[in-house]
Ligand code: SF4
């Protein structure tokens with residue numbers, strides 16, 4: 001824990017090393033996602049003192065505590081709502097939300113829609129591992145069809161949904177997706193998202209090796225990461241984004257951007273300036 | 278069922294008998310305690326079984342209290358009052374020892390060691406692991422009625438490693454008053470039909486092992502052998518290497534080993550990644566990027582370490 | 583007691599024509615909004631719900647004038663979360679709601695209590711349960727305000743009975759919340775919420791406006807939940823260099839999750855005990871005619887106003903009755919109540935619910951002294967005459 005990060009990226013400058021080894025399972029993709037985030041912060045030169053990381057409940061929710069910054073581990077599904085208050089109260093802070101597929105898309109779905117619509121300058125990383133890992137492996141809104149979970153003993157019969165399309169439709173200023181396998185690309189995507197003046201929604205395809213992987217016989221950690229490469233098609237390879245959503249055939253990279261006015265700017269312009277004090 | 282029809286009148290027990298079964302997630306603590314609870318119930322006792330799963334993640338503590346007697350009220354066993362402690366994992370056994378009735382309590386502990394990520398906390402380079410340090414000799418010296426057995430080893434020797442819990446049940450059956458046949462009757466109901474014979478064989482082996490347990494012999498043997506403690510790998514003075522692996526952070530996921538394009542890394546026998554061929558390393562950093570535990574640092578030549 | 587006649591009188595939501603500094607006729611909900619800004623509130627997140635919406639409407643006018651932020655969130659849960667987020671950012675923050683919305687806020691109220699993040703929640707009570715009678719008054723949330731959230735927790739509930747007192751207690755709510763790092767609920771019913779009374783903010787003695795204790799000193803030494811004699815840990819403001827962790831999990835003094843039994847017990851006892859420790863700040867009661875009274879009426883909010891009028895009616899009939907009114911409803915002022923109840927022969931607890939406050943009164947009343955209730959569930963306020971008649975009836979039964 002040094003206060004001034006070195007010029008070269010040393011991840012330990014950004015970690016609460018006294019808490020290590022961290023609490024995620026062996027091979028859990030969330031660690032790789034965390035690296036990409038910290039790497040992006042370093043390259044953007046964001047000060048740890050000015051960084052606030054807000055997370056919810058679940059495995060994704062526990063990731064934030066390892067970052068040597070102002071970290072808030074809030075309630076299930078509510079990190080975006082919490083972050084909205086924090087950012088509005090303190091526009092000077094850089095606010096990052098770490099959330100998971102259950103946290104963000106199920107219990108917190110409403111907050112996601114409206115965070116996108118408000119377009120407040122927050123970066124939201126959805127660590128999507130298709131399952132509720134912390135509670136023992138129950139089905140989530142992004143579980144691939146037919147996969148087994150502890151609450152879909154005969155295979156998941158519900159369709160999964162595309163969070164990026166949702167975010168785009170709801171008005172998020174920046175929407176992107178990347179897999180943990182492509183760590184540098186993920187880092188660059190996070191950098192781009194954080195530089196966007198507005199709400200940035202980034203879906204990170206992560207792996208739950210111990211619970212979801214085992215239950216579905218997806219192999220060990222290396223096999224699961226490799227499968228990301230085999231099964232995802234990059235946008236750069238000409239995939240049509242209008243295709244019917246198919247889990248495991250997702251576009252990656254920057255998926256959409258808009259130039260809607262950022263919320264605090266709009267508030268200053270339309271509300272504060274007109275208020276007679 | 279034979280057991281049910283042969284239901285004896287409950288023996289007058291002065292106070293409820295307390296059996297505490299502990300282990301880590303996925304080991305079968307719940308199965309073992311269910312077998313015991315059903316057995317007690319069929320013997321005509323009032324039974325209370327309460328269990329706590331730790332976090333449903335790998336390595337979380339799981340424990341189960343089984344209390345039986347003519348009348349049992351509280352479902353939990355107070356500290357220092359367990360008549361029998363059965364531990365499916367070594368460190369868990371050590372952690373729960375204070376629950377054992379100090380004078381007459383009996384402990385059965387599997388020497389199997391599962392190091393959970395939590396146990397590694399606070400480890401720093403070169404330090405002894407956070408995992409418990411007690412050895413077999415230690416525990417036998419402190420608890421008169423202690424049985425440390427390698428259940429997995431016994432089951433593996435019989436060709437059925439998956440039935441190691443039946444070995445423990447067999448050993449534990451020597452400390453409780455129920456006849457072996459009643460135990461077997463219950464085990465039959467709880468294990469998959471195909472594995473009944475294997476499990477019964479394991480039960481017998483476990484029982485035989487406990488009955489012929491040679492405490493002094495084992496003590497002697499262990500006194501000279503190395504302690505059971507998980508050793509923290511030593512720091513390697515490998516100047517050649519550009520790769521620094523924080524062994525205490527590594528969880529042995531194998532990602533770095535499998536992804537290194539030059540095959541520089543291997544998994545050592547502690548399931549920790551190690552640099553085997555530093556000279557092949559090209560400094561591509563793939564291992565560093567993909568290590569979910571931040572255990573690897575690839576030093577760029579010339580950079581200040 | 584001009585309550586019924588004024589109940590439906592509404593002001594212009596934008597507060598036009600009102601002189602903020604001078605004497606004004608102002609609605610209870612508006613007084614609440616104005617008081618919050620005066621107390622230093624600079625953030626409000628809310629969601630529309632009758633009969634509390636005027637608070638949001640008024641504060642959406644007042645906050646921007648003070649450079650603060652008003653946001654209408656997507657739901658009640660989000661507004662509570664946003665308030666806690668803003669407060670964690672170091673800004674005084676408030677939300678307002680009514681019964682069903684208050685239920686939705688309970689989840690995050692538990693978080694604020696556990697993580698000790700100051701915040702103020704206003705609950706304007708209406709008839710319930712569920713949608714009930716959104717435009718009619720009730721006092722059905724006495725228990726929800728104390729026990730609505732999950733687990734053992736500390737919280738303060740203030741129950742004003744007039745527009746002026748809404749103003750005072752809203753300011754006091756911020757002071758207490760900031761000083762003690764505890765969620766404070768301002769609880770009143772629809773009648774006072776919509777009541778218009780003359781208020782001179784300048785004449786209200788709100789005392790000193792207090793702000794929470796900020797972390798100071800060497801950041802390397804800072805432990806977010808370590809505290810001195812007063813049991814209130816200083817709070818780190820993001821950006822000040824302390825980089826601490828805040829969680830709803832049980833935590834040790836260093837802020838990180840802990841399940842160590844001794845640590846969990848120690849921290850829990852401190853948090854639960856801190857209000858008792860600062861009882862001199864927390865407790866506030868208002869009593870009338872206790873000396874020589876034969877009957878004690880114990881109630882709060884609008885019903886206490888009716889009870890106060892009833893004292894006169896009873897006096898005219900030669901019955902000596904006194905009034906005990908907890909202004910701080912929770913933690914319940916136990917000692918003060920015991921003191922007030924001493925020597926009384928009959929206790930009456932009138933309330934606009936099926937009987938909630940009466941449980942607390944029964945618990946604290948010496949055995950042998952009869953405790954009776956008078957309850958209205960029809961969405962109408964209890965009148966002084968009803969209370970007086972009930973007292974007479976109780977005495978005649980003897
Ligand atoms: S830096 Fe590249 S070549 Fe070197 S060990 Fe890591 S993966 Fe292998």
Ligand code: SF4
Nearest residue numbers: 527528530531533568
């Ligand atoms: S990737 Fe990291 S945790 Fe996994 S084996 Fe390699 S060093 Fe260990």
